[in-house]
Structure formats: C-alpha cells, structure tokens
Amino acid sequence: MITGEQVYLPALKSGQSHIALEGSEFHHLIRVRRFDLGQEIWVVNGQGLACLTKIESIGNDSLVLKILKEELHRGEIPTVIILVIANLKGDHLNLIVEKATELGVHEIVPLLTDHTIKKGLNRDRLERIAISAMKQSRRSHLPLIHDIKPFKQFIKEQKQGIHLFCHADDSSSAILDNKQIFTSEKIFIWIGPEGDWSKDEIDLASISDYTFTGLGPRRLRAETAAIHAVGLLSALLQDPK
Secondary structure, X not given: OOOOOEEEOOOOOOOOOEXXXXXXXXXXXXXXXXXXXXXXXXXXXXXXEEEEEEEEEEOOOEEEEEEEEEEEOOOOOOOEEEEEEEOOOOOHHHHHHHHHHHHOOOXXXXXXXXXXXXXXXXXHHHHHHHHHHHHHOOOOEOOEEOOOEEHHXXXXXXXXXXXXXXXXXXXXXXXXXXXXXXXXXXXXXXEOOOOOOOHHHHHHHHHXXXXXXXXXXXXXXXXXXXXXXXXXXXXXXXXXX
C-alpha cells in the first residue's frame, strides 16, 4: 500500500539499499500512526532526494526501511524562489514560513528594515516549522532560513536573478505581466513591513533596477501579501509534469 506519509532523514544518501529510522520519526510512525511491516513511506533528506521505502523490520526503538526507488526533486517547482520579507511582530513570520514552504519557496530571508519593529527571531523554531511543512506538503527540499539581515546590506549583496519588489503604487506591474519569470532560474520576492518600505528603501530598490510589483487593488497585510505573491508564482511556475 502506497502512503503519502513522509519522514525527514538528513543523513539519507543516494545508492543505499536499507536505512534505519529512530528517534522522533520512529516514535511518530510506530507509536502514533501505528505503521506496521510492509507499509510504504517516503523518506526525504531536505536536499532534493526522496526515496520510497517499505518497513522491513521493527525493533523496540528503531526500524529498518528497504529502499524501493529514488526520486530527485520530488514535489518541487523548477525555479528557485527566494522570499525576502521584513521581520514581523507576533507569530506572523511562523505562518509565512509554514505556508511559503508548502508553496515551494527555497529560501526565506528575514529583513531588518527602517520600519521593522521586531528585531530578533527564533530561527530554531522557524526551522522546525519548515520541516513539518516540508513533510506535510510532500516536498524534498527543506527551505533555507537565513538569520535576520539588514535591508541595505542584503540588497547590495544580490546581483543575480529577477527581483520582484512588492510595493503598492500606481506604477507597479502585476506578477502576471512579467514574462521574465518564465525564463529566470532564480526569483526574489520582496515583502515590506507593516509600516511599508521607507523612501530610502524604495529608492535603493529603484536604482538597483528591481521590478516594482503590485498585488492587486486591495491593501494587504504583510503576511497575506507574502503568501499571495508566493502562491501566484508557484502556480505559474509549476512543472506541468
């Protein structure tokens, strides 16, 4: 029986015939989900490798999985999407990490902007959220979550790819109107803070030749804008295979 259940094993490598599973993943499968001998499970390493496996033996605190087949980039879209978003108050960034992971983002970069109120973040917690979302959405890549970066520093470091700078302005173009997204290997989506980008940040994006991008006629909260923008791109870039 093929199952949609997926577990995360960073040590998984190509070419293995059997792998052992223990710890929290073993506990969840056997003690919580009550999996038994012969049942099939997907195992991913978070770097693009996914293996369909079958439970071959079960011990007191570990089990052995037989690898049936390998797949590369299972559940992934062909374009690298990097979400660059101002650090947000409360648990809003937690929600964004969860949903952006489900939608196919490869990297998430929290920013310290001129209008950012919250200065720190719990990266360990965000990584745990990303792992859970990767497993739930049947992806094989675990998004890289960066430490918080100052806006002016990060914008100077970026030279490659298309940069969609989300800003509610009459001159901003819709994501659907940007044909370059279909030929680029890397797309950055920039989402500002609750108080919007400062004039200096908008000017820096302009002289960096970023594409000013609108998300419709409504004023969206930062977390809504991030999920909406990533969702649009994910739908447009999804591999038809």
